[in-house]
Amino acid sequence: MRRSTHTETKTRPAPCLEESAFLEMSRTTDLLSRRVSLLLRTEELSSTQYNVLRILRGVQEGLPCGEIGSRMITRDPDITRLLDRLEKRSLISRCRETKDRRMVMARITPEGLQLLSRMDEPVREAHHAQLGHLGREHLKALIGLLQTARAEVV
Amino acid sequence: MRRSTHTETKTRPAPCLEESAFLEMSRTTDLLSRRVSLLLRTEELSSTQYNVLRILRGVQEGLPCGEIGSRMITRDPDITRLLDRLEKRSLISRCRETKDRRMVMARITPEGLQLLSRMDEPVREAHHAQLGHLGREHLKALIGLLQTARAEVV
DNA sequence: TGACAATATTCGTTATAACGGATATATTTA
DNA sequence: TAAATATATCCGTTATAACGAATATTGTCA
Numbered sequence: 001m002r003r004s005t006h007t008e009t010k011t012r013p014a015p016c017l018e019e020s021a022f023l024e025m026s027r028t029t030d031l032l033s034r035r036v037s038l039l040l041r042t043e044e045l046s047s048t049q050y051n052v053l054r055i056l057r058g059v060q061e062g063l064p065c066g067e068i069g070s071r072m073i074t075r076d077p078d079i080t081r082l083l084d085r086l087e088k089r090s091l092i093s094r095c096r097e098t099k100d101r102r103m104v105m106a107r108i109t110p111e112g113l114q115l116l117s118r119m120d121e122p123v124r125e126a127h128h129a130q131l132g133h134l135g136r137e138h139l140k141a142l143i144g145l146l147q148t149a150r151a152e153v154v
Numbered sequence: 155m156r157r158s159t160h161t162e163t164k165t166r167p168a169p170c171l172e173e174s175a176f177l178e179m180s181r182t183t184d185l186l187s188r189r190v191s192l193l194l195r196t197e198e199l200s201s202t203q204y205n206v207l208r209i210l211r212g213v214q215e216g217l218p219c220g221e222i223g224s225r226m227i228t229r230d231p232d233i234t235r236l237l238d239r240l241e242k243r244s245l246i247s248r249c250r251e252t253k254d255r256r257m258v259m260a261r262i263t264p265e266g267l268q269l270l271s272r273m274d275e276p277v278r279e280a281h282h283a284q285l286g287h288l289g290r291e292h293l294k295a296l297i298g299l300l301q302t303a304r305a306e307v308v
Numbered sequence: 309t310g311a312c313a314a315t316a317t318t319c320g321t322t323a324t325a326a327c328g329g330a331t332a333t334a335t336t337t338a
Numbered sequence: 339t340a341a342a343t344a345t346a347t348c349c350g351t352t353a354t355a356a357c358g359a360a361t362a363t364t365g366t367c368a
Contacts, residue, residue, distance in 0.1 A: 013274055017293040018281040022186055024300040029183040031307055032176055034227060046324075065346060073188060078326065080347055085324090102334045102345045120167055131172040133306045134299070139171040142299045145292060146178040152287045153185055200354080219316065232355065234317060239354090256315040256364045 021149075035126045043115060048072070049086060050119070053112055056092060062107035064097070091115060175303075189280045197269060202226070203240060204273070207266055210246060216261035218251070245269060 015023070033047070040050050052068060069079040083106055086092045091112035097103040108116075131139065169177070187201070194204050206222060223233040237260055240246045245266035251257040262270075285293065 013278075016278060016282065017290060017297070018285040018288075019278055021285055021288075021293050021296050021300075022190075022281050024297050024304075025179060025183050025186070028300045028304050029176075029179050031304055032179070036176075048325085066344090075326070075328095076346065077328095077348080078324090081324085096333095100335070100345085104346060124167075124170060124173055127172040127176050128170065130307050131175055131303060134172075134175075134303055136171060138299060138302065139175050141295065142175050142303070143171070143178050145288070145296045145299070146175075146182045148292065149285060149288055149296070150178075150182050150185055153284050202355090220314090229356070229358095230316065231318080232357090235354085250363095254315085254365070258316060 032127075032130055035130060036123060039119065039122050039126060043119065045115075048082065049091075052082065052086065053091060053108060053116055056106060056108040057113065057116055060107075062105035064103040064105055066103075068106060086112075186281075186284055189284060190277060193273065193276050193280060197273065199269075202236065203245075206236065206240065207245060207262060207270055210260060210262035211267065211270055214261075216259035218257040218259055219248075220257075222260060240266075 037047060040047060045053075051072065055068065055071060056063060065079050065083060066076065068083075069076055072079075074082070083092060083094065087094060089111075090109055092106050093109050094104050094106050097105050134142070191201060194201060199207075205226065209222065209225060210217060219233050219237060220230065222237075223230055226233075228236070237246060237248065241248060243265075244263055246260050247263050248258050248260050251259050288296070
């Protein structure tokens with residue numbers, strides 16, 4: 001036991017449950033992400049880029065740049081450059097919308113889809129290896145709690 | 155209902171529970187972090203820097219640089235520069251250990267402690283506002299699951 | 309003592325996130 | 339039509355993460 005309980009309570013307040021939950025979440029996400037990042041590096045992809053590609057895979061019609069930005073709280077000019085980099089590698093394509101010609105739709109290309117599908121199996125394996133020990137019930141409980149947590153965040 | 159079920163199953167495999175759990179975790183951490191990042195910005199602190207300061211607050215004796223690095227999987231040279239920036243602002247101090255003179259101990263300074271304590275209340279409020287609706291029982295369950303998840307990660 | 313290992317540093321590089329500001333284009337509305 | 343708005347872009351800036359390579363200092367061990 002430490003002798004300096006007195007000063008410690010002054011400098012380091014006892015964490016409340018909400019804070020602990022956040023810390024646990026950060027640590028766990030961090031730890032689990034490491035393995036995925038290693039996988040991504042083999043394809044020279046940042047996790048932001050991977051993220052965008054997966055979002056676009058979910059939407060065959062494509063998404064306007066602004067929509068992508070709002071899903072990640074990134075400023076418009078930076079989304080443009082992010083998409084620039086992906087387009088240069090032919091992983092996405094852009095074309096101006098015919099209806100509202102202000103908008104530019106970003107779509108994932110066949111190359112992009114291929115890249116993603118190359119990653120699918122290893123990524124899934126990584127997650128299975130890292131979280132499989134929890135078992136179905138615990139996993140479901142965890143997912144449910146996280147969804148609940150996010151549902152009411154302002 | 156979409157017509158292209160056929161192609162979709164090919165391009166986007168149904169997510170397994172482990173993968174969903176990871177995604178939920180990432181999204182939630184991401185969402186919750188935004189508010190904290192805004193707070194940190196008022197002190198011109200990156201979340202990595204905040205992280206290091208909090209680690210050091212927990213260890214009055216200080217930590218060797220390498221130890222800090224291993225807690226965050228960052229290469230040694232980059233830790234050095236990270237600490238450089240913090241030292242320049244007098245938030246930490248460094249001094250060579252007398253026993254093993256290869257090691258340099260990093261300690262948080264009174265200024266660093268002050269800064270942290272300025273953040274404590276707002277950070278806690280942010281977490282409370284964002285996660286308080288879960289209630290004690292759910293929070294405890296969440297914390298427990300996350301710890302279990304991390305316990306066996308290789 | 310001499311060879312090796314451990315620790316931290318310095319230096320240089322590249323890519324990117326994040327920000328501010330301005331501009332081009334197209335749409336909507338007064 | 340003219341003004342205001344929305345969308346995306348271009349430009350430049352700074353700070354930093356991430357990587358490789360080399361060096362200095364100290365400790366350990368044959």
